[in-house]
Amino acid sequence: MGIFTTFTSLSKFTKLTYIHLILEGPVPTSENPFRPTAGATPPEVIGRSGLLDEFEYGLELGSGAPGLLSIFTGARGIGKTVMLGAAHTVAREHGWAVIAETATGTFMGRIGEKMRRLTQELADNPESRRRITGLSIAGFSITSQLTPERQVDWRELGETLLALLDERGTGLLITVDEIHAADRTELAQLAANVQHFIQDRLPIGLIFAGLPSAVSDLLNEGVATFLRRADKIDLHAAAVRDVEKSYTDTFAAADISIQPELVREAAVATGGYPFLIQLIGYFLWREAEKNNGTLSSDAVGRAIAGGIRRNERVVIEAALAAASAKDREFLHAMSIDDEPSTTADIIHRTGSRPTLVAKYRNRLIDAGLIESTGHGKVDFAIPGLGEYLRKNPDA
Template identity: 45%
Template sequence: MPNPFTPTAGARPPVLIGRDAVLEDFRIALEDGPGAPGRLSLVTGARGVGKTVVLAELTEIARTTGWVTIDETATPGLLERVRLSAVRAFETLDLAPGKRRALTGFTVGRLGGAQFVPPPPPRSPGLREALEELLSPVEERGSGLLVTIDEVHRKEIDDLRQIAATFQHLVREDRDVALVVAGLPSAVHDLLNDDVLTFLRRADRQTLADVPLDDVRVALSTTIAGSEVDITEEALDVATTATGGYPFMVQLVGYHVWRRADDGVIEVEAAAAGVAAAQVRLGSTVHEANLASLSAVDRTYLVAMAQDDGPSRTSAVAARMSRDMQYQNVYRDRLITAGIIKPAGHGLVDFAVPYLREYLRDHAARYEMQGRLTEE
């Protein structure tokens, strides 16, 4: 049978774990009506923690309760796509005039013959008007409108400002609306510090973190058993521990371990081989993308951290970079904001994504050379 695991960005996993509180908060917000805090939310976290998956689950919750949903990604043309989606949604409603026969034109009589008068051009309401027009029949039937926007960032700041301003008006008018946006920690940080997007500062912040290993173990075991494959307890221990509770790694490990089942059974050796394959794949899909978005000095900081087997002392990192503590603090804060590293105690930092330390050790020469070339 097909592999039950889904290690693809944005793909919904067979079992969603560790997000019950986020989903329940949203369900309650829909029930509590306009003004409920969960109706305006920011979902953030490092790459691979499942932000897109959570958005999909929130959309499903809204749809099952009768809400109209618009799901978008913050790419060029965002504002216009949201507007058009609202117009099209209105036209598909049973109560919408758009369901009636469209006027193609009419003829009026006059001396000497008849004149064909074309219909007026189609209306093109702005975003606020389009959303208000859609909401009227939607609210009459006791539901509302959810808009989700994934991968928010500063490049689309103008469109995000207009969308936020429109929702601010709708919230002020007690309309049945919800807005949920998702992005990396650094992107969300930029939005919250924008002078115009102050509306979003009052949003519920849902920071997605790693999942407890006990939940990971249950998810792996349940998914594998559902595919008519067995896994030994020892192999399950190896697979569970290797994920580090990182949601994307759960799918990667599960996928590669499942592939190595022999006669329908996954033994320890197969689990170890699957984990090794998953680590390689994690480097090419997550670590490379994370590091590519950073400056050369950011990467130099991480290479300095990678010399330690556990949490790094910031004073040691500064010494390895031949810089003072004030200089080190700038890059430490940047990397924490980006969700690449995390505080690990007074004067300590650690990697926020599993196996990044090992990946950097394997590629240290490359990133050290980039850092030196930048300084020169």
């Protein structure tokens, strides 16, 4: 009698649930939502509200709106690719077609090929009123640069596609990620064509993303002067209090119990840096899974240490692996400072000639390891890099 009878009288489903609770513990009540992987959509895009407003307004206006031409810049892991993903979603919600490319190899050919397929799809759709001229166009080679004839085809195909989309009251968004790796000739071709489409009042949007130095070079070199009119959106770390709020909400929704001061400690440890937000969140969740949904101070400490270690391995050590001995000497000389370093101090500390220091300064800026903060000063562009170098003098 008693407990056993009560138990046997329960439905099979309830029994299974009870057994599950006894074996597994009650919480978290869902699976780990954190995504510490490049480009992966996080559970909550923190601190980016309003950034796509101008773009969305542009989608409604259709053609020539300033928000339709944008460039996201920021340090590694700051969330550029995630913002491009958010732009794709907004564009699709407005019925726009999206071509998303990464600036490796010959991306113009790949964009051309995708435009050709989209045009074909629209032509197969009886809604279209226009006679399609672009369809005689054969596929684009996606392994070599466009020949002059293919450049003409590319533009004509673009015009055909955009006119078809325009008839339907939508348009085309092209995004190119990692433009720091891009072939300048291809970028110039893309920019020239897009400028031409805009002049023809065709509904085109173009968004680039890349490391700050590459973007400023690109704009200054005159490769694509019309891009200077683009809306340049610099992404920075999120506010720690927004991270704190997001963690609080995410853990509460999964019945994970954690003291407010521990949430705060974890949020502070992220420095608002998106990749660390995901890493530390991910490890907190793992700890909660191991400890029946409760996060003690020790567990939070382990999660923070685990997140920081992973960031060091994935971001910092990978970045340093590509740096030369002389690059590292420069970086170590910088790591002595808690604030941006002056060129004069680096010359003094390394004992190198000013011209050599200037050369390495530029190399490191191009590599995305440091950034100029004005007045001849430089700072680390990757969060945690300075601390890492201080901890590891032989790195």
